[in-house]
Amino acid sequence: SKEKGGNAYHYYKPDMNKRSMQRLNLEIHLRKALKRGEFDVYYQPLVDLSNGAVFGMESLVRWRHPEWGLVSPAEFIPLAEETGLIVPIGNWVLKQSCLQNKAWLQMGYSPLIVSVNISAIQFHQQNFVQIVTEALEESGLAPDQLCLEITENIAMNNLPYITETMQRLRALGVRISIDDFGTGYSSLSYLKRFRVHTLKIDQSFIRDITSDEDNAAIVTALIAMSHRLKIKSLAEGVETKEQLDFLITQGCDEIQGYVFSKPMPAPDFELLIKENKHL
Ligand code: C2E
Ligand code: CA
Ligand code: CA
Ligand code: CA
Numbered sequence: 454s455k456e457k458g459g460n461a462y463h464y465y466k467p468d469m470n471k472r473s474m475q476r477l478n479l480e481i482h483l484r485k486a487l488k489r490g491e492f493d494v495y496y497q498p499l500v501d502l503s504n505g506a507v508f509g510m511e512s513l514v515r516w517r518h519p520e521w522g523l524v525s526p527a528e529f530i531p532l533a534e535e536t537g538l539i540v541p542i543g544n545w546v547l548k549q550s551c552l553q554n555k556a557w558l559q560m561g562y563s564p565l566i567v568s569v570n571i572s573a574i575q576f577h578q579q580n581f582v583q584i585v586t587e588a589l590e591e592s593g594l595a596p597d598q599l600c601l602e603i604t605e606n607i608a609m610n611n612l613p614y615i616t617e618t619m620q621r622l623r624a625l626g627v628r629i630s631i632d633d634f635g636t637g638y639s640s641l642s643y644l645k646r647f648r649v650h651t652l653k654i655d656q657s658f659i660r661d662i663t664s665d666e667d668n669a670a671i672v673t674a675l676i677a678m679s680h681r682l683k684i685k686s687l688a689e690g691v692e693t694k695e696q697l698d699f700l701i702t703q704g705c706d707e708i709q710g711y712v713f714s715k716p717m718p719a720p721d722f723e724l725l726i727k728e729n730k731h732l
Contacts, residue, residue, distance in 0.1 A: 605637030656690025
């Protein structure tokens, strides 16, 4: 390395090294995590506001490292996307979610819709539709009991192969929701083009819905728009009774959030459906 020069050089270099070392370390561990069975899927209930019943669950991946403990997806999903590791991880989550949903059906619980996050990297894989088909076939899950959560940035893309993938998924019979709705690109034409099932209104709009008039106006408009387009509206990150009441008043169809339940391991989710917990 170079001679010690100006202060800035001297000051920043060790810090950058430390950060890239941490990143590399994380990547090395992430590569091994699948083989070592360190991933788990948590399930967060999705609630139908027309009857207060749980109609499905979002799959949220968890990484339990033997020494570090639980690592948040916010920390490792971005790295998994940069390194391409999101493809095997995401495929595992998809398969696991289908198997679990089918298992609950076979135990006699009412049919549920399992909603799985699909990264853009995964979606752009040439064999993506094939992967989804296999997950359904190998689990025996009915296609309409699987929902794929994709972001606006995927859906608004006009490339022919994206349109074709969307059409093939539709033909397969799986559901599609638009995740984090309102935070991506603003073109809305894809909503008509792809006839998605659900708009998941991002939690950043819900957070201060009872104090911020602008966000209240946005959410009201999004719910009204989804109704006109015959698309379900789902509010994410609903934490308080006040937020819930506002959403009910506005005619929102579905909610997800701590006001009802946090994401939880499969056995806990099973207890909840066994008890037939309602909002
Ligand atoms: P997301 O898809 O928007 O998932 C919702 C996030 O909001 C989850 O965070 C969930 O635990 C959290 N949440 C739910 N209700 C509330 C609430 O009432 N209040 C607050 N403050 N938060 C709430 P989580 O599980 O940490 O996941 C973070 C993000 O990581 C997800 O955001 C998603 O983008 C990504 N992710 C998680 N699992 C997967 C996966 O299997 N594949 C991919 N590609 N991404 C995933
Ligand atoms: Ca999601
Ligand atoms: Ca979301
Ligand atoms: Ca989000």
